[in-house]
Amino acid sequence: MAEAVRHDKTARQLRLLSDALDSGRLGPVRRLVNTLSPAEIGNLLESLPPGKRTVVWGLVDPEDDGEVLVHVGDEVREGLIADMDPDELVAAVEDLDIDDLADLVEDLPDTVIDEVLKSMDRENRERLEQVLSYDEDSAGRLMNPDVVTVRADTTVDVVLRYLRLRGELPEHTDHIYVVSKRHQYLGRIALQALLTHEPSTPINRLLDDEQPAIGVDETSEMVARQFSDHDWISAPVVDDNNILLGRITIDDVVDIIREQAEHQALGAAGLDEDEDLFSPVRRAFRNRLIWLGVNLGTAFLAASVVDRFAGSIEKLAALAVLMPIVAGMGGNAGTQVLALMVRGLALGQIGASNVPTLVWKEVRVALINGLALGAVLGIVVLLWFRSPALAAVIAIALTCNLCFAALGGVFVPVTLKRMGFDPALAGGVILTTITDVMGFLTFLGLATLVLLR
Amino acid sequence: MAEAVRHDKTARQLRLLSDALDSGRLGPVRRLVNTLSPAEIGNLLESLPPGKRTVVWGLVDPEDDGEVLVHVGDEVREGLIADMDPDELVAAVEDLDIDDLADLVEDLPDTVIDEVLKSMDRENRERLEQVLSYDEDSAGRLMNPDVVTVRADTTVDVVLRYLRLRGELPEHTDHIYVVSKRHQYLGRIALQALLTHEPSTPINRLLDDEQPAIGVDETSEMVARQFSDHDWISAPVVDDNNILLGRITIDDVVDIIREQAEHQALGAAGLDEDEDLFSPVRRAFRNRLIWLGVNLGTAFLAASVVDRFAGSIEKLAALAVLMPIVAGMGGNAGTQVLALMVRGLALGQIGASNVPTLVWKEVRVALINGLALGAVLGIVVLLWFRSPALAAVIAIALTCNLCFAALGGVFVPVTLKRMGFDPALAGGVILTTITDVMGFLTFLGLATLVLLR
Numbered sequence: 001m002a003e004a005v006r007h008d009k010t011a012r013q014l015r016l017l018s019d020a021l022d023s024g025r026l027g028p029v030r031r032l033v034n035t036l037s038p039a040e041i042g043n044l045l046e047s048l049p050p051g052k053r054t055v056v057w058g059l060v061d062p063e064d065d066g067e068v069l070v071h072v073g074d075e076v077r078e079g080l081i082a083d084m085d086p087d088e089l090v091a092a093v094e095d096l097d098i099d100d101l102a103d104l105v106e107d108l109p110d111t112v113i114d115e116v117l118k119s120m121d122r123e124n125r126e127r128l129e130q131v132l133s134y135d136e137d138s139a140g141r142l143m144n145p146d147v148v149t150v151r152a153d154t155t156v157d158v159v160l161r162y163l164r165l166r167g168e169l170p171e172h173t174d175h176i177y178v179v180s181k182r183h184q185y186l187g188r189i190a191l192q193a194l195l196t197h198e199p200s201t202p203i204n205r206l207l208d209d210e211q212p213a214i215g216v217d218e219t220s221e222m223v224a225r226q227f228s229d230h231d232w233i234s235a236p237v238v239d240d241n242n243i244l245l246g247r248i249t250i251d252d253v254v255d256i257i258r259e260q261a262e263h264q265a266l267g268a269a270g271l272d273e274d275e276d277l278f279s280p281v282r283r284a285f286r287n288r289l290i291w292l293g294v295n296l297g298t299a300f301l302a303a304s305v306v307d308r309f310a311g312s313i314e315k316l317a318a319l320a321v322l323m324p325i326v327a328g329m330g331g332n333a334g335t336q337v338l339a340l341m342v343r344g345l346a347l348g349q350i351g352a353s354n355v356p357t358l359v360w361k362e363v364r365v366a367l368i369n370g371l372a373l374g375a376v377l378g379i380v381v382l383l384w385f386r387s388p389a390l391a392a393v394i395a396i397a398l399t400c401n402l403c404f405a406a407l408g409g410v411f412v413p414v415t416l417k418r419m420g421f422d423p424a425l426a427g428g429v430i431l432t433t434i435t436d437v438m439g440f441l442t443f444l445g446l447a448t449l450v451l452l453r
Numbered sequence: 454m455a456e457a458v459r460h461d462k463t464a465r466q467l468r469l470l471s472d473a474l475d476s477g478r479l480g481p482v483r484r485l486v487n488t489l490s491p492a493e494i495g496n497l498l499e500s501l502p503p504g505k506r507t508v509v510w511g512l513v514d515p516e517d518d519g520e521v522l523v524h525v526g527d528e529v530r531e532g533l534i535a536d537m538d539p540d541e542l543v544a545a546v547e548d549l550d551i552d553d554l555a556d557l558v559e560d561l562p563d564t565v566i567d568e569v570l571k572s573m574d575r576e577n578r579e580r581l582e583q584v585l586s587y588d589e590d591s592a593g594r595l596m597n598p599d600v601v602t603v604r605a606d607t608t609v610d611v612v613l614r615y616l617r618l619r620g621e622l623p624e625h626t627d628h629i630y631v632v633s634k635r636h637q638y639l640g641r642i643a644l645q646a647l648l649t650h651e652p653s654t655p656i657n658r659l660l661d662d663e664q665p666a667i668g669v670d671e672t673s674e675m676v677a678r679q680f681s682d683h684d685w686i687s688a689p690v691v692d693d694n695n696i697l698l699g700r701i702t703i704d705d706v707v708d709i710i711r712e713q714a715e716h717q718a719l720g721a722a723g724l725d726e727d728e729d730l731f732s733p734v735r736r737a738f739r740n741r742l743i744w745l746g747v748n749l750g751t752a753f754l755a756a757s758v759v760d761r762f763a764g765s766i767e768k769l770a771a772l773a774v775l776m777p778i779v780a781g782m783g784g785n786a787g788t789q790v791l792a793l794m795v796r797g798l799a800l801g802q803i804g805a806s807n808v809p810t811l812v813w814k815e816v817r818v819a820l821i822n823g824l825a826l827g828a829v830l831g832i833v834v835l836l837w838f839r840s841p842a843l844a845a846v847i848a849i850a851l852t853c854n855l856c857f858a859a860l861g862g863v864f865v866p867v868t869l870k871r872m873g874f875d876p877a878l879a880g881g882v883i884l885t886t887i888t889d890v891m892g893f894l895t896f897l898g899l900a901t902l903v904l905l906r
Contacts, residue, residue, distance in 0.1 A: 349496060
């Protein structure tokens with residue numbers, strides 16, 4: 001129910017827009033589009049098939065073009081950029097913040113980059129080059145070099161006069177930073193503190209030096225973690241010598257958190273997060289083929305196990321009927337353990353010290369589930385095939401496979417993480433290979449031993 | 454590699470802590486714990502088995518107790534609360550912000566709630582009651598009623614004097630709000646603007662009335678979407694008459710986004726997001742049993758399809774060897790489509806207007822994948838079983854099942870969403886039931902028709 005109410009503004013706009021587009025009335029489309037924020041326009045463009053997308057893109061206010069480009073996925077972005085001529089592109093991106101521009105740069109044609117660099121003053125050009133020199137996935141790439149700094153040996157009054165002189169502050173400024181003569185980071189002053197203290201108050205007294213600065217090489221994942229652990233709105237970024245380089249703001253961190261979640265959800269299905277709803281068929285095919293190919297390989301492995309027992313199956317077709325149940329239930333149970341482990345690993349909650357306790361807990365859960373579900377399964381099999389021996393075999397095989405699932409569910413992600421792989425991506429396919437192979441092996445093997453000799 | 458470097462501060466602390474706990478030296482543990490933020494302490498407590506958790510919880514600075522309780526999952530929270538006596542609990546929670554207190558209230562014993570209510574002044578008690586009167590999943594529950602308001606007919610100077618008089622502002626205040634005499638929301642003034650404009654500037658001139666206020670009944674999902682679409686740090690909350698009720702800040706929104714992502718990742722495996730790593734075995738068993746039971750039911754359905762072809766399998770055991778491949782590949786391909794659709798639906802990118810285009814695209818991708826993978830599969834089967842007819846049958850069955858997977862991948866989540874269910878939760882099990890049943894049916898059915906008569 002709640003879901004229905006929640007039905008997004010975007011979905012409603014999409015319907016309105018789609019109707020207007022179909023009727024060819026571009027005036028209403030333009031008006032509708034330009035009531036939206038750049039992020040919303042980006043979302044809308046991603047929801048349109050390429051033909052309509054081009055039409056709507058042409059109607060977006062040129063002032064928003066740059067921000068919209070920042071907010072769409074890589075594939076859609078390439079398409080939009082291909083629709084623009086170089087002059088439009090230069091105009092669209094030259095006023096972007098340094099961090100946003102750094103995001104776009106690799107998708108822009110070289111001629112456009114040259115033009116944009118030429119149009120920037122030397123300071124900004126150097127800043128852009130600096131930001132681009134950091135790893136794509138690092139704090140350096142996320143930061144905006146535009147920060148407001150003051151010295152410690154002054155008063156609120158002086159700072160207020162300086163700020164009035166300076167005029168507008170960078171977006172989402174909630175603190176100004178206090179630096180030494182050599183531009184080393186000393187601490188921060190909340191704008192709030194400037195507003196609530198008497199003009200004569202020395203800046204020193206308002207200095208908050210408790211929030212640690214972020215190192216420029218920290219990964220974006222670590223940055224996001226710290227922001228949400230400490231409820232930060234912004235944080236200073238420093239180099240190894242504690243020299244203040246820039247500032248990261250929560251809005252970029254929110255984007256990272258969303259991207260990580262998407263990456264995990266799509267990655268678990270073997271998809272690139274850049275694949276969008278209307279990726280060209282050729283590209284979508286290529287994106288998915290590798291994953292399906294890997295899965296085909298593991299399916300052959302499981303099939304070869306079944307093949308070993310072809311003789312048993314010929315004698316008792318019921319084995320073929322029942323074997324997918326044992327394998328599939330192992331996969332489901334293992335996936336539950338895997339999901340818990342992936343979350344725990346992402347939160348840094350799992351280490352050598354608690355893995356044994358975890359294994360012991362999961363094996364106990366598997367044993368109890370095996371008894372409960374095995375009993376149900378055994379009774380159904382007994383009624384279906386009238387064979388107490390077959391019923392006992394499948395109940396035992398199920399319990400064994402749930403235990404293998406528990407062990408795999410714990411050790412597969414821990415091992416992947418230790419080897420430097422993302423457990424959320426490769427974990428599922430490895431785990432279900434284990435539960436398929438072990439499920440077929442225990443069930444068909446036990447059945448052959450007990451029933452067919 | 455990057456993953457290895459990323460290895461969290463938390464994991465390192467966990468090791469240190471675990472060593473110290475094992476050696477029984479509680480002094481170092483206490484010192485270590487109290488260098489952490491409440492969110493980090495919460496994370497650490499969740500990573501400890503219940504016995505050690507109780508020990509560490511006893512070492513946390515009582516001042517942090519309340520904030521830590523806010524930051525842990527429901528199950529862990531219940532355990533921690535059970536470890537505290539009423540006086541400790543009252544002391545821990547009475548200084549929390551209203552929105553945080555509202556979060557905790559339902560987990561607290563009634564006697565503690567009474568004590569806390571008694572210790573609050575009337576204004577705060579009324580505010581808490583108001584916040585609690587809203588839906589758990591609504592803007593009203595997320596907001597903090599503590600806001601700074603001014604009138605429009607004044608100057609920067611007067612506001613500055615008022616703020617200095619008022620002293621500290623609520624956390625994360627980046628704007629103050631302008632209201633009418635009847636406390637209706639008129640717009641907002643950035644703290645930045647107060648700092649960068651001359652004292653004589655009329656407040657009217659700094660008023661930003663472009664950001665829409667959030668309705669108190671909006672869902673937390675909509676609130677989160679708006680924050681990330683518009684890069685907000687905070688937003689005002691109003692009732693139906695535009696009366697200003699409170700303010701939502703980005704830190705709470707970040708928590709919602711994280712929770713949604715967790716809910717989705719764990720929910721897809723049929724897990725409650727409240728299940729933590731060390732949930733008691735009994736509870737973990739219950740949490741998972743329902744899901745596994747549902748999957749057992751669908752497995753019976755698929756098995757009953759196979760049972761129809763028991764005669765064919767007795768004649769040709771190769772069918773039993775190969776059938777899991779066709780079913781499993783359909784499941785993998787369908788899961789890819791489902792993952793894309795779930796993201797699109799969450800972003801509001803999918804409506805009646807683009808579903809046909811999506812279906813057509815996905816069916817084409819399925820056909821091409823079917824041809825490519827079917828060819829590989831056919832060749833392997835030909836070499837393995839020396840039967841061109843069997844190779845042709847499995848290639849055709851695979852292609853058909855990939856098409857069913859594409860149709861199911863699009864229509865299952867769209868239908869679930871339309872019926873008011875969360876497509877991320879139930880989508881997977883329904884989809885794999887379809888691909889299992891259709892996979893067995895087309896492969897075994899075709900094989901029976903072509904090979905065995």
